[in-house]
Amino acid sequence: MPLDQAIPTIDDRSFDSLLDEVRTRIARYTPEWTPVWTDVNDNDPGITMVQVFAFLAEILTYRMSKTPELNYIKFLQLLGIELNAAEPSQAEVAFPVKATFAGFSLIVPAHTQVTAESADGGPPVTFETERALIALRPPLAAVLSFDGFSYISATKENTEATQGFEPFGPGAADGSAVLLGFDHTGVFPAVEVDLSITTLADPTKAGAFKCGLPDSPAFASATLRWEYWSGTDWRRLSLLKDDTVAFTRSGHVHLQTPSSGMQPGVFPPEVKSLFWIRALVQNSQYERPPKLLAIRTNTIAVQQAQTVQFEVIGGSNGRRDQVFTLGNTPVLKGSLNLEVDQGAGPELWQEVTDFFGSSPTDLHYVLDRTSGDIRFGDGLNGAIPVANAANPLGNIVAREYRFGGGKNGNVPAKAIKTLTTSIPGIDDNNVANLLAAHSGRDEETLDEAKKRAPRSIKSRCRAVTAEDFEQLAMEAATIKRAKALPLFHPDFPGVRFPGAVTVIVVPDSDDPTPLPSEGTLRTVCAYLDQRRLVTTELYVIKPTYQRIEVEADIVVSDNADLADVKKRVEQTIKDYFHPLKGGEDGQGWPFGGTIFYSRVSQRIFTVTGVESIKSLKMFLDGVETQFCGDVTINKSGLLFSTDPQIQVHYRFED
Numbered sequence: 001m002p003l004d005q006a007i008p009t010i011d012d013r014s015f016d017s018l019l020d021e022v023r024t025r026i027a028r029y030t031p032e033w034t035p036v037w038t039d040v041n042d043n044d045p046g047i048t049m050v051q052v053f054a055f056l057a058e059i060l061t062y063r064m065s066k067t068p069e070l071n072y073i074k075f076l077q078l079l080g081i082e083l084n085a086a087e088p089s090q091a092e093v094a095f096p097v098k099a100t101f102a103g104f105s106l107i108v109p110a111h112t113q114v115t116a117e118s119a120d121g122g123p124p125v126t127f128e129t130e131r132a133l134i135a136l137r138p139p140l141a142a143v144l145s146f147d148g149f150s151y152i153s154a155t156k157e158n159t160e161a162t163q164g165f166e167p168f169g170p171g172a173a174d175g176s177a178v179l180l181g182f183d184h185t186g187v188f189p190a191v192e193v194d195l196s197i198t199t200l201a202d203p204t205k206a207g208a209f210k211c212g213l214p215d216s217p218a219f220a221s222a223t224l225r226w227e228y229w230s231g232t233d234w235r236r237l238s239l240l241k242d243d244t245v246a247f248t249r250s251g252h253v254h255l256q257t258p259s260s261g262m263q264p265g266v267f268p269p270e271v272k273s274l275f276w277i278r279a280l281v282q283n284s285q286y287e288r289p290p291k292l293l294a295i296r297t298n299t300i301a302v303q304q305a306q307t308v309q310f311e312v313i314g315g316s317n318g319r320r321d322q323v324f325t326l327g328n329t330p331v332l333k334g335s336l337n338l339e340v341d342q343g344a345g346p347e348l349w350q351e352v353t354d355f356f357g358s359s360p361t362d363l364h365y366v367l368d369r370t371s372g373d374i375r376f377g378d379g380l381n382g383a384i385p386v387a388n389a390a391n392p393l394g395n396i397v398a399r400e401y402r403f404g405g406g407k408n409g410n411v412p413a414k415a416i417k418t419l420t421t422s423i424p425g426i427d428d429n430n431v432a433n434l435l436a437a438h439s440g441r442d443e444e445t446l447d448e449a450k451k452r453a454p455r456s457i458k459s460r461c462r463a464v465t466a467e468d469f470e471q472l473a474m475e476a477a478t479i480k481r482a483k484a485l486p487l488f489h490p491d492f493p494g495v496r497f498p499g500a501v502t503v504i505v506v507p508d509s510d511d512p513t514p515l516p517s518e519g520t521l522r523t524v525c526a527y528l529d530q531r532r533l534v535t536t537e538l539y540v541i542k543p544t545y546q547r548i549e550v551e552a553d554i555v556v557s558d559n560a561d562l563a564d565v566k567k568r569v570e571q572t573i574k575d576y577f578h579p580l581k582g583g584e585d586g587q588g589w590p591f592g593g594t595i596f597y598s599r600v601s602q603r604i605f606t607v608t609g610v611e612s613i614k615s616l617k618m619f620l621d622g623v624e625t626q627f628c629g630d631v632t633i634n635k636s637g638l639l640f641s642t643d644p645q646i647q648v649h650y651r652f653e654d
Contacts (some may be wrong), residue, residue, distance in 0.1 A: 013061065018054035023047075080354070081453050085330045085369035087478050088304035089409030089440030090519070091127065091433045092196060093416050095298045097137040101425040104184075105191055108133040108300070108423060111307045114431060116415040118408050125409050127302040127416055127437075128402070134192055135298040135426070142181035142270045143295060146278075148173055153269050161294040161434055164200035167247060168281055172222070172289035176281045179267060180295065181274030188275045190259040196252055196299035197244045198434065200291045220246035223283040226255055229276040231263030237277055247279075247290040250518055294434055302416065302433075304409035304440055305332055305402040313374065315393040316340070316385035324396055326372035328403040330443065335402040336367060338374065341395040342386040348399075355381035370443055409440035410509060438517050441478040441508045463531045469503050473540070476527030477520045480508040480580050483591045485636055490539050502539040503528065504591065504636060506579055512640045513545045514579060543638050548577050548595065548631075549619040551645040552604065558650055560609030566648045568607045573646075576603050579638040589639050595620075595631035611651065 013021075023040050030037065040047055076082075095108050110132045115124035143158040144151045147169025154165040167178035180195075182188070224246050227234040237258075243251025255277065264273040306328070313324045326336075339346040340363070349363040355377050358364045364382045366375045374396075377383055388395035416433040419426065444452075456471065463469045469484035483504040489497035505524055507516045516524075525540045532538050550573050556565050576582050582589040584599070595618065604610055618625045625631045633639060 013058070015054050015058045018057055019051060022050045022054065076449060076453055081449060081456060082368070083370065083446065083449050084444040085333075086405030086443045087439065087441040088332060088405040089127075089407075089411070089437040090304075090517075091302050091411075091416055091437035092299050092435065093127070093129075093302045093431060093433045094196075094296050095133060095135050095300070095423075096139065096427045096430045097135050097298065097425055098427045099137070099139075101137050103137065103425070104189055105134050105136050106423070106425045108135055108298075108426065112423065113306065113420040114302065114416055115418045115420060116411040116437075119411070120408060122408070124418070125304060125411060126306050126404065126420070127409075128305050128307060130301045130303060133298065133300040134194065136182075136191065136193065137425075138182040138184035138188075138275070140180055140295065140297050141183035141272070141274055142179075143167075144179040144181070144267060144270060145169055146177040146179060147171060148175040151179070151267055151269060154178075155270075158292075158294055161198075164291050164293045166289055166291050167279070167295075168284075168289060170289060172281060172284050172286045174281055174284050176284070177278045179276055179278040181267075181270060181272075181276050183272070184264075184275050187260075188257060188262040191257055192240065193255040193257060193277070194252055194297065194299070195255070196294075196296040197247060197250060198293040198296070199244070199247065199250050200293040221248060221284075221286045222246045222281055225280045225282050226253075227278050227280060228257065228262050229265045229278075230261050231265060234278065234280070235261065247292065248286075296434060299434075303332075303402075303404075304406070304437070305335075305404035307400065307402050308398065309400045311398040311401075312394040313396045313398055315391065315395050316342075316376075316387050318384060318387040320378040320384060322376045322385065324374045326374065326398060326401065326403075328401075329370060329372040330403060330405050331367065331369040331372055332402040332404065333369065335400070337399040337401065338365060339397045339399050340385045341388055341391060341397075343388050343390065346397070346399075352382075358382040405440065405442075407440050407442050407508065407510070410437050412436045438507065438509070439478045439520060461531055463528055463536075464533065466501075468531075469501060469528060472528055472531055473503050473505055473524050476524045477505075477516075478508050479505045479516070479520070479524065480514070481506040481588050483636060488636075489537075490541055497537075499535055500537045500539070501532075502541060504541055504543050506543050506588070506638070508580070512574070512578065512642055515542050543579065544634060544636070545579070545640050546621050546633050546637050547619075548639045548641050549622075549644070550600070550641060551615075551617040551619070553614040553616075553647045554604065554610055554649075555612040555614060555651050556648050557609050557611045562648045562650075565607060565609040566646050569604055569610065569646050569648070570644045572603055572607055573600075573644045574641050576600070577639040577641040579640060582639070592633060592635040592637060593639075595625075595633065595639070597628050597630055 026037060026040060037046060093114060097106060108129060110129055112129045113126055115126050118125050143154045145154045145165060145167055157163055157165040168176035226237040226239045228237045238256035240254035240256055242253050244253060262275055264275050266273050267276065308328055311327055313326065316322060336351060338349045340349055347363060349365050351367050352358060352364045354366060355364060358377055358381045360379055361383055364377060376385055385396065413434060413436050414432040416437065417431050419428055419431060422428060452471065463472050466484035466486055470482040473479055473482035485502045485504070487496045487498065487500060488502045489495065489500040490502055503524070505516050505521070507514050507520060521540050528538055528540065554569065556562055577589055580588045583593065600618070601613055601616060604613060618631060620631055620633065
């Protein structure tokens with residue numbers, strides 16, 4: 001039952017029920033009037049007084065049953081449900097080194113800040129590097145694909161990063177390889193080479209992720225041997241780490257070059273002498289040959305956040321339930337390191353979700369990430385910070401925390417490009433993110449919390465029903481919508497597969513076709529896997545979209561502006577079919593929802609100025625649908641509309 005229906009109803013009786021009840025009790029409670037009061041119809045004065053009473057009673061009970069919004073919020077808090085804080089967006093940014101830099105490599109420090117312009121015209125969106133990066137001066141100047149017989153240049157495709165390329169050729173057979181050439185003069189020293197590999201996902205395919213046990217190992221479909229060119233032959237190169245599982249998913253490959261032995265060479269069609277490393281396919285069992293969007297060096301993960309260190313929050317007065325507030329919000333989960341000096345030096349306190357399990361001596365605090373409020377215990381549940389006479393106003397210090405988040409961080413590709421502080425040697429003009437930032441989410445609204453509350457109570461952190469899977473999937477990551485399909489296996493569509501559950505997840509995004517990243521899918525997988533039944537075979541997949549195109553000829557009222565009506569009709573149609581804010585309720589187009597011709601017409605008529613519709617045509621995936629007929633879509637599919645073709649004119653122009 002939805003939470004708004006779970007609010008206690010003081011009295012649900014209506015005017016008619018109250019009147020009927022009083023009429024039936026007249027004889028029982030006024031026996032002395034029974035011989036006289038025999039007329040209980042509307043014309044009797046006594047019944048008139050009863051009607052007045054019933055009318056007033058109905059109004060009073062109605063108002064009493066309308067619980068105020070504040071009480072509603074208190075019900076949520078009583079259940080332990082708070083609004084989820086905003087979440088930061090993620091991206092990968094390249095930091096190229098200037099060709100004029102004297103050294104071979106340099107360090108980009110951790111928490112280096114780089115900004116992007118805000119889409120709403122507000123202050124720039126700040127991102128920070130997650131860790132330090134060793135950036136190499138020699139650029140990746142050439143990429144060659146070797147299919148076992150000949151070399152094919154993929155340098156242009158790798159640089160443009162639009163169409164993608166097959167690193168091992170169309171067959172990816174044993175003996176095929178991808179060669180990476182670095183432009184450098186002099187000795188190539190021992191250094192860690194960090195390659196960022198971005199695979200090219202097929203948007204028409206679901207891309208299912210099977211959820212196994214936590215931290216289960218991933219085994220590659222091929223064995224790759226990394227080598228370097230010694231001038232005469234290829235020699236083994238030390239592989240430190242491969243997140244890509246042999247180029248089957250996006251990630252990083254970490255290599256260690258030798259202290260000596262690397263020599264330049266020429267491999268046609270490349271005519272320049274370069275230092276080469278390669279990935280050689282030793283044993284290929286690829287189900288599908290890998291296809292890459294790009295290979296980049298000097299690339300590192302960034303997060304929409306800023307780091308604050310040694311912020312003095314205040315001083316303890318020794319009272320119960322003390323509350324202090326951080327200077328910046330929203331606070332990133334798990335980023336706050338809080339110290340309290342009770343006279344014996346700074347001590348690190350631990351964050352907990354509540355004080356129910358805290359003893360009087362536990363150094364615990366509760367953090368509201370949205371408001372930045374830090375609450376301490378009362379001496380019974382959680383310790384009280386002792387006042388420090390030597391530092392009465394500043395013995396509570398946030399040693400470090402990070403803040404940031406929101407959908408405004410989901411900036412497009414190549415938007416994260418401005419360093420806040422110049423780093424000597426870094427080419428400021430070419431810092432950029434190859435792909436759009438993702439996973440940023442605004443703070444949860446009260447309406448969203450109301451919808452989440454009953455499911456949270458019902459599921460109890462266990463995924464059993466379809467609703468449980470959907471609710472927990474939305475808790476796992478920046479997921480706006482989720483759809484659980486019982487008995488559905490992505491490899492056997494149309495077949496009822498016992499024990500299988502497939503969850504479709506749609507991220508929170510303004511894109512007309514929101515698609516989750518691989519990281520988001522894996523995050524949801526890991527989260528659901530710990531909460532599923534042992535007998536459930538679980539998959540998490542991307543949504544599949546169908547394009548709906550609308551062509552309409554609209555007659556506009558004489559006093560309306562043609563351009564304005566056209567613009568609003570186009571936006572109305574796009575919003576109506578949007579996967580996150582479309583549909584009749586504005587909560588997103590329903591999965592597999594039928595398109596009703598009459599409702600599309602009604603939606604157009606909601607635009608002020610529309611007088612009539614001369615013609616209305618719809619095309620699903622480029623195919624015209626039946627005139628005036630309803631349109632069915634894939635059972636678990638979603639819709640999107642980008643450019644409705646709308647013609648508008650006045651009546652007298654006919």
